[in-house]
Each structure stands twice: as structure tokens, then as C-alpha cells.
Amino acid sequence: MTNIETENLTEYILVEYRWVVVMAFLLPLSFLWKVWSCVRNYVVFTLSSAPKMHHKKVKDVQNQVKEWIKAGRTTKLCTARPTWQTMSFRHGVYKKTFTNIKVNLVDVLEIDTKNMTVRCEPLVTMGQLSRTLEPLGLALAVVPELDQLTVGGLVMGTGIETSSHVHGLFQHICTQYELVLADGSVVTCSKDENPDLFYAVPWSYGTLGFLTSAVIKVVPAKKFVRLEYHPYSNLRDLAARFSEESLKKAPHQFVEALLYTKDTGVVMVGDMVDEVGSDGRLNQIGKWYARWFFTQVRDHMEAGRATGRALVEYIPLRDYYHRHTRSLFWELQDIISFGNNFIFRLLFGWLMPPEVSLLKLTQPEAVTKLYERAHVIQDMLVPMDRLEAAVELFHEEFQVYPIWLCPFKLFNQPGQLKVTAGDWQMFVDIGVYGVPKAKGFKTESSTRRVEDFVSKNDGFQMLYADTYTTKEEFRRMFDHTLYDKVRESLTYCKEAFPEIYGKVNRDVRK
Template sequence: MVGSFSHELILSLSVFQEICSEYTEVDLCIMDIALYLAGLGLLFFLWVKGKGLEYVIVHHRWIFVCLFLLPLSLIFDIYYYLRAWMVFKMCSAPKLHNQRVKQIQKQVQDWKKEGAKTFMCTGRPGWLTVSLRVGKYKKTHKNIMINLMDILEVDTKRQVVRVEPLVSMGQLTALLNSIGWTLPVVPELDDLTVGGLIMGTGIESSSHNHGLFQHVCLAFELVLADGSFVRCTPTENSDLFNAVPWSCGTLGFLVAAEIKIVPAKKYVKLHYEPVQGLAKICETFSLESSKKENDFVEGLMYSMDDAIVMTGVLTDEAEPGKVNSIGNYWKPWFFKHAESYLRANRGETEYIPLRHYYHRHTRSIFWELQDIIPFGNNPVFRYLFGWMVPPKISLLKLTQGETTRKLYEQHHVVQDMLVPMKYLKKAIKVFQAEINVFPLWLCPFMLPSQPGMCHPKENQAELYVDIGAYGEPKQKCFEAKASTRHLEKFVRDVHGFQMLYADCYMSREEFWEMFDGSLYHKLREQLNCKEAFPEVYDKICKMARH
């Protein structure tokens, strides 16, 4: 029996040797690598099985992100890029747009025929939005499917681009820049959509000259609560035009928008100026924000006393050796690159290709990615895997378990507070006392005196600043609800505003103390929205999201 087994083993080994002799050294090397990777995969699977998937996602999130979400995000990007390219080349979007709008109208009319038993909302899944939370109302309201994600027309004579609401900033700048045009205001992250930037708000470092994203929009097209179609401009249905921004889809369904475009230039000549001391930081930032000759102004505060103030000018010419294509995947993250000038304590000027500048914070999601992939800015990681970065915010939300959500809620802050520039110094002190998060993003914007939910206290335009806090609070006594409410109260007291994508802990009365609801409520009454859509507060308050 033993002899028979030995004989079979010898035969098997000889057969294996014959097979191996047919392979080259390269083939064997590839086999070794494949076996090694398979072994690693098996060990990882056993480790995940032993620890539990939830444990790995919560305590070692970078593993899950690197192995699964980065490849998935890349596939998403490739799909949407190819789709947008084909649609534009075939000119199919304008032909299909009217048909799609009629389908939306039919859905609204069917809702009415069925008795209008619940409120309506868009059927887009909550995890696809850029806000950190998912609206609970999606499960209880009538979902109206709005599949509108294409660029409809670029009219260079009128200097207008007409787009559907789900067109993203990345999609729009890729097309416009390729034909020599751009938007006056381009909010940084690729995945931000036109609809979200209109129904919510959007800002960019050019906003000190052009205002918020809503202020470069020339027309909105909506389907109303009764299923009718309406177009509104500053002169046609002007009340509705002014009430739509910040309304979060509670006056009607946005189906198209016309946005102003301007000729593009090749580069942004960007100057980095390190500034020390809070008083000097606020003085320098305020001064540069008031200069119309600056096309772009931005500040990054790395501590209470250290900041980089950046000013940019559009240009077609660049000095030799000073072009920095900061958007390339192997380049350092932008906020780290800017910090290097602060550490060296020297000013510097360089030329950044226009689209690279627009999306300078995309790869690192400002600085949020350092908390998800701690080694993400390491040169080795950037060169090997940087081409897959960043993971989609929507996929990060989709794969969050309840434990991760609770951890983020209690130990993570994402807020944008808009305050008058004259209160900048005081505001930074309040941010430091309540949450102590750095870096802080500073972005100036001019807020015109126009009707609507968001306008200056006095009857004239005023310079404001967006203070963005994204990260883990270092304040020992931080408590999400109490600390955020203190911030909200300060912002209300100085006649500022809170961006509505973030967690809002205000009561209804406090919310309408911050925002002017006079025109909004008037339109809600006139257009019979009260039975069709929830009030904006009921969509954005903390209780409405999870």
C-alpha cells in the first residue's frame, strides 16, 4: 500500500517537473507573484472573517477604501466620462431633454391623480448626494425620477451654457475648458452638481468678484407642483427666480439652468503668501479680497497664528520652469503643497493650468482624505495608486455602517459658515473655542442685496467669507450638538448663514431667524407647494437626516 502510494507520488512529481520545464523563468515568476497575491488575499479574507466586516470598516477603513472603493470609483468615473463624451458627440441630449421633462410632468400629474397623499421629492438615492447625511424623507415621500445629467447647449454668442441639473462641475469644466470657455464661479469638487449648487449653494475663490454660484445663473427651468413647466429669469417670473436658490427643491423640480460663461485662459498665476498672527492674517485676507484685480483669493489657516493667503490672476503666458500641474495624480495634495511655503516662511509664485486650479482640492477632498487614507500623500502611494484617488463621496456614504455614522457624528465636523468679513477675526476665535479644527478654509464672496433667503442685513452688497471646518475636533469638551448650536448662534448673531448640506441643529424658529423666508413662503402659498413639497427646514434639519 505504502509502496503503491510512493510510486504514484514519484510519478506525480515527475509530471509536475515536465510541466514546469515548459515554462520560462518569466512565466514562473508571474506564477509566483500570482500565488503570493492569492495567499495574501486568502489571509486577508480569513482576517476579515475573524474580526468581522464591521470591525474592519470602522477601525481599518483605509483597507476597505483602497481595495474596493478606489477601483469602484475609477469605474464610475470612466463610465460617466465616456457617457458624457458620447452624448455630446451625438448631440442626443437636446433631442431627449424635452421628452424627459414631459416624463417628469407625467409623474407629477399621476401623483395628483393618485390623491397627492404624500410629499414629493427627487428619486435620486440619498447616498449619491455630496452631503454627509442621507435624507430620511426619501423613504416616505413620492420619488419623482429625474434622469437629467447632460449639457444641452453652449452658446458662445450669448455667453451662456444650458445644462441639466445633474451635470457635475468636473463634467462641465472638462467640456468648457476644451473649447476655450469657463464659468465665472467653479466650486472645487468634481462631483458637485449644478442642481445641488442652485438648490443649495456654491462658492469658489472667484466669488469675491462674482458672488455665489446662484449669482452667475441667468435662468431656471422648473416643473411645478401642478405638473406645469415654467422658465424664470431676473425679469421673467423674477420672484420665483430669486426664491429658488437655497430652497432645496421645495418650490419645484429643476430641469435645466442657463449659466453665464466667460472666455478661459490657460493658467492661474498663483501667489502664495505666508502670514503669521491672527490679526495680520485677517487684515491681509480682507485686503486681498477687496481687490478686484485678483481673479482668485483663498486662505488656508493651519493654526490660530499660521496661514497661507493665495491670490491668483488668469493669464495665457507662463514663466519657463514655473508651471505646476498640481492636478496630476503623483503631485502632493494641494493643501500640503501650500503648507510647504508656510514652513519655509517664504512667498512664491507659480503657474497652475486652469482646470488643475479649479479642482485643486478634489484629490484630497480638501484634507478629509488624510483621515481616511493616512498615508495617501506619501510619494510611493501617490505614484502607485494616486491615479485612482479620490474615492467617491457617494460610495463612502453608501458603505458606512451605523457604527461609523455615529463615530463620524460625534468625532467629526464638516461645516461651512458664511459670515460678514468684518467679523472674521471674532469668528475664527469662536471656531477655535468650540471645535478647534485646522486647517480652516477661508473663501471670500460678495453677497449682493437681492430678494431671497440669503442677503445682507443692510440694503447694499457686502463682502462675506466662508469659513470651512472639515476634520476631527481637537477641543476636549466637544459635543456635536451643543458645539454646533453655539456656532450656529454666533452666525445668526452676526447675520451670517450656514450651508445647508451640513448638520443643522437649529430649531425652526432659529432657522427662519437666520434666513429670510418672506419671499419663499409667499411663493409656497402662490404655487400650492405646501401640499406637494416639505418646507426646506424639514428637509435639512438634523432630525430629517441620518
């Protein structure tokens, strides 16, 4: 990050020597935070105090909303959670003028082994949840990769994993939501109880009410994932294999691909197993000294291309679920360029990764402007048969690698995401995170062209990042029929919350 204009010495240090700040301050603070969170969550869950306190905490949310009503409903509502604590790089400046409602709901409430569900409060993280379920031999059917992603963010936004070609998006494994509405009432909803609200909540971004709990499906878990790495040297063959694996009648439990150039990449397929087989080695990628996963995959690609054979490894289940956490996919290489060095991993790997919230909190304005001008963080969801064309366009407009490919089954259910025909349709999430190298890249115009392609090809844009669509374009991409109906039916809802577009469009949300 050189040649960036800074306003003072402190900002200059934060920009030019950001890695020093991360190593000296953010990594130790992140470690202490993780230790405290683990101990606190273990104690609360073990003593079963969370379910007893849940009603009281929900009542507190209700009381805050009722105070807003008494005050005349002159402002919009939002959660009081600071934007620096969220995983999104977007800055919610609207919070400065909205009434902030404190939603301190951070606990796993109960695990129902009979019905194979877990009930969680919205600020429960994926790391917290997988740690809680692992000793019980359970796991979520869909476990989005990053430890710090929350249940609430994944419900109100979206979440995806390499098991999504079987189970769908995170919203599809949720069976019930509890919300505090804009009139101060508490309501539960499911496909059988208040179904319109149930199907309208996903992708609503907190514009229908405050989520206070969710019931989520779990599945039996085994100790390891047997993972196969299949290297490819051209996009067509890779896309064909990726599609084939995703659409099999009896598919592997996990399917994923990484592209390292437009024509080179690796398709990975995996299944849970209880023991390490003789056809591959045990690779504990979650160890502090282990190399970042995406760099290991790149080496497997090179080796596989040389030998012409697929590689097999056995990875501990929880390590696999959170395989992209330690490097935040590949974003950390731009902050700590030597972070994958053996000496660094050996001495500091146990502190990785820094909390995203702390990275955001200490991010100077100059770096924020740089990210806005010369950094892409986008996930685009397109039908599987448009994968090749989409990658070609991403290469032309962004040229950011690696590219993450994750298949998912989109069910034909009420809500904002519609399939063109049948009970379901296979899509692929194309994730692009990094510094664009495409000639002539401009953040807004380049993203706008990609958004236009996605919309015209019956796809969707994940909304945790900036969207540059007009309101009309946004409504063409997402079906608002049910959403509008629900907002009209809920008392004070339109007074309390902006439309989704007002929270995700870069210009409007200001």
C-alpha cells in the first residue's frame, strides 16, 4: 500500500506499516478476545443459563422498541452493533441517524438431538457453534467457512458452504425464526406458522424486524473429511467436472473449486469418514504452523498437473469447515505479505487470524479509500450453466485470483430468489476477493457491468458488499412481491425500517 496520501504521522504508520500494527497489537488482542469468548461461551452453555436468560434479553429488545414508539417513531431503527464489529467491509453510516437497538444475544440456547436441530441467538458465530457441536458428533448441514460469521448475518443476509449443492443456502437449513417486530411484539415463524414472514426474512437485511433466535438443522458428523484434489489446465474441462460433481444423483458431501488463473484450477470433492485411509495422508490444516490452505491447494495443482494424478488427503472435520479462516480466504496476504513464511507461522501462527472487527476498527481513512478504489470483495450467484461465461467476464473486468467457486442448490420457495423452472436449480457462487489487475478497472463501472451480466443471466448478487444497481435494477434482480406484502402487513414496519436497497446500495445508504 504505497504512494497513498496520508494526513498525519499516525495514519502514515497505519498505512505503510500496517503489518507492524497487526502483529504488535491486533494479533495479541484478537487472541485474548478468542480465549475470553471460548471460556465464556463454554461456561454459559454448560451451566444452561442461556435459555433462562433468553426471555429476559428478548424483553429488553421489546422495551427499547416500545420506547421508540412512545417517542413518536421519528427515526428508523437498526441494531446498535457497530459496523466495525461486522464481517462486511461496508460502513453503515445510517446508524448515526437511526435509533440504535441493543441486541445482546450471543448464546447457543439448546440442542435437540431428537429433531436434529440447534437453537441459537443471532450473534452466535460459526466458530462458536462448530466448537459446541463437535464433541456431540454433530455439525450444521451448512457451515460457512469463516469463524466470525454470525447466525444473524447468515439468516438476514446469506451463507453458503461446500455442502450447499445438497442442502442449499444457510436459509434452507433454518426451520424457525423468532423476531421482535416494529410494534414491539415477539413472533415466531416457520413454513407452517406465519409462513409469509418466514420466507421473507432471508435476504431482508434487518428490514422486517430484529432476529432474536433461529432453529437450524444439524447432521451427524464424522472425524475427518477425505478430500480429493483434481487439477485442471483449461476452464472448459474444469467447469464440466465441477458441474458434473455438483449435479450427481449421489454426489460427494463437499464440492468446491479454486481458480488460480482463468484456465488453471482445482476441483475438490470430499466426504466425511471416521478413519484416515491408506490412500492419502493426514493433513491437519488447522494447526498454527500449517500453511494457508489456498497455497497448499495451489501446490497440489502444480504437482497434479505434473503427475496427471489426483491427490487424496484426510483433514480433521472442523479444520476443513474453517479451512479459509486463518488466511481470511486470501485477503491476509495483502496485509501480512510474509504471513505464510515458515518462521512467521511457527512463531505467530497460533495468533492468526486477527479479528476482522479489529482490522476495521484500526483501518485509517486512507486505507478505506484505497479499498474502495482498488479492491474487490464480491460474490455473484449465477446458474451453473453460465459458469464459463461468468468467469470470462470476471477475468475481463477484475482479473483477481484466486477465484472461489462453490455450488449450491436453490430451491423453488417463496422469497426474493426465484428459479426459472422446476423444484430447484443448481447455481454457483463466484467469489472474488482482492486487488484487481484488469486493465482499465474502475470500481463502479466494472462492478456495474458484472451486475448487469448477473441480472440478465437470472443470477443474484450477495449483498454484504457494495451494490451499484439502480433501484429498478435491484428489484429486477430480486423478487420483492412477498417482501412488499409482508412489509405492508406489519405494523410500523415501513416507518421503522428502510427497504433493503436503502441499506445495501452504496449511494442511497448514505
